[in-house]
Amino acid sequence: MTIDTAGPLNANGVPLPPPEAQVLKNGLPSTLPDIDPSRLTIIRAAVLKFLPEANTLVFGEVPTDHMLYMDFSPDHGWSPPQIRPYGPLNLDPASSCFHYCPNVFEGLKAYLGPDGTPRLFRPQLNMERMVRSAERVALPPFNADALLILIKRLVALEARWIPRARGCSLYIRPTLIGTRPSLGVSASRHAALYVILSPTGPYIRDKDGKGISLLAMSDQVRAWPGGTGGFKLGLNYAPGFAAQRTAAALGYQQLLWLLGETVAEAGAMNVFAVFERTDGALDVVTPPLDGTILPGVTRASVLSLLSHTPLTAALPQLPTDVRLHTAERTLTMSELFAAAGAGTLREVFCVGTAAVVIPATRIGWQRRGGGSADAEVQDIVLPVVGGEGSLAHALWERLVDIQEGRIEWEGWGVPCDVAVA
């Protein structure tokens, strides 16, 4: 299948009708058509794939039958959206996405509710973040609500792909790439926006008492003040691939990114640490959104649950006498090591869309540079790793119950109750 990305797909004929007045920005005229769900066309795959077995699912490996696609040109604005069979993109080799990486993505999941309706989890937060990310790399703007309507339609069409097992879901990957076919180093005024889906199992089942090991990394740095760490940009990830191999060679599953010795993020997840006070209360700490940290949807949801009054309504799995003090503040490796030495570091856990909540089992750190396999790494071994009574366990249980629609909570679950054309 060949797809022309040089302009609108003309699924409904050319020329486009006079556009309604729209306020677009990022250096583009305000009169161009925005995303218009009413112009959606659906081209169904002639043959549908067999569904993979739930226990064979590997994250992001198997795409579903269809994808959502539209593109933007400075002459025509956003093309009529199209749901069409999953298939390759056909792009000029000079396209910006290959050379300068103005590429944005999002990650969210669809779950099957008890009523059989697909549900999304706080998808507006993803859409708003995607608009902010697009602006950060000067890509064309778009209407976040319109994109969400289209994603709901795609998910509804692909509902048979949503695994029913607890902790399983259909991963949704909205992607926006610059497609300006020229080598000049400047903003891309052409873009393609597409959404692909992939069924996924649980990252690691928390009930198994498993977690992940982290290698704290300071000689390579993920993000910095004035950089792009606070946005969901593809370009934040490739710089970590080599360090990830270093971590694996040393026996760690994920990286814990530092800035100096300040904790930033773990792999592609936000980090929380739980300290015990002398009076038995718990300090729950996560790094603040200072521009170097991704403002994760799961992070925001965890903070919201932790600050709910009464706490037992938000997290009924916790012991009733638990007292929490939650703070967004700087967290350092020295602080973690000191607390581990004093026996007051109870838990460290990571949160994100893929894993939901996953405890850290141990954290390695080379205090001085290094990164080579022969440098000495000191380990923190965590005393509480998920399981009953842990904060990580209580949060995972609660979030999954909300995500899968067994519990309604503050409108976080959003049903895909749209008609499939």
Next chain:
Amino acid sequence: MTIDTAGPLNANGVPLPPPEAQVLKNGLPSTLPDIDPSRLTIIRAAVLKFLPEANTLVFGEVPTDHMLYMDFSPDHGWSPPQIRPYGPLNLDPASSCFHYCPNVFEGLKAYLGPDGTPRLFRPQLNMERMVRSAERVALPPFNADALLILIKRLVALEARWIPRARGCSLYIRPTLIGTRPSLGVSASRHAALYVILSPTGPYIRDKDGKGISLLAMSDQVRAWPGGTGGFKLGLNYAPGFAAQRTAAALGYQQLLWLLGETVAEAGAMNVFAVFERTDGALDVVTPPLDGTILPGVTRASVLSLLSHTPLTAALPQLPTDVRLHTAERTLTMSELFAAAGAGTLREVFCVGTAAVVIPATRIGWQRRGGGSADAEVQDIVLPVVGGEGSLAHALWERLVDIQEGRIEWEGWGVPCDVAVA
């Protein structure tokens, strides 16, 4: 045209013959075939394009008739290389290049020598940097010499596209992108390597006494210690697009990236400043390669010319009594402003493959954050802007003479004296 990038192109049939033992790295087996120029196939375009007029050339807008293409899979190694008609890439929408940006590029130029032979300028430096960049984002390794042989063949085939006018050239863009078709956040073990060409005019003619204005930017930061600023990665560029629009809105042509108030790079070029001592000698200063600065080929060549003994042999356009003290050291905005105030800042110029050497006319700086259009910007206006007697002018003249083959200098000019199959 549809191109399968899922594996080798099988131009000579499958399966591939048993590979010779090769030492590959970046986490891949050492027995996979490397790039093999002897297996090149050439598919000529049926119809050749009309050449554009030299005075209409816009950088990177017009591709030539052919491109070089090969790809890598962890099963088959590097495919037989292919020169084929310029045309789109056909890529899975889950490919790493769109989502995580493990994308590397290079920029070099081909010039027509007086004997009519196409010439490259120190291309080994580009090839070696490309290998280092690939390793930084964990892409498959490749033989730099083999790639250079293939680039020479492509340039020789496309020699009619090299503009003959002084300062004009054929821009060469080798590109290496991750093509792993999976959403898991990890290194791409699949890649596509291609080379495209575009004829280009002079960036700005120095003889016109023109230069560029720079806006110093500290609230957004291009690179950081432990980041990727020292590598030629696409992901270093998109973060600057929005700031570039800010600069344009304020009337500046390019950005001057800072780290705090330390000078880093200008746009996509390295920076030099020239200070006058009380005894009339000149201090020529450029920031050191501390990992945040791109190790530019033009930068290295300028430093080499400046440190040559005798200087007049390297830069005959300079007045014979000029005395230079060249240093790679930290350069701050306060130092530039102080020297401008004292009348000792003579020149600031930028160097890079696209512009060769281009003087700065003025430098704006908002001392405190900002970046918005209404913040106050203080300007340095440079007293010497190119023209006879300036260092920028002497360097531009000399480098272009070497590049275009009118002068042989230390083997920097490399002829494309290869047979086109």
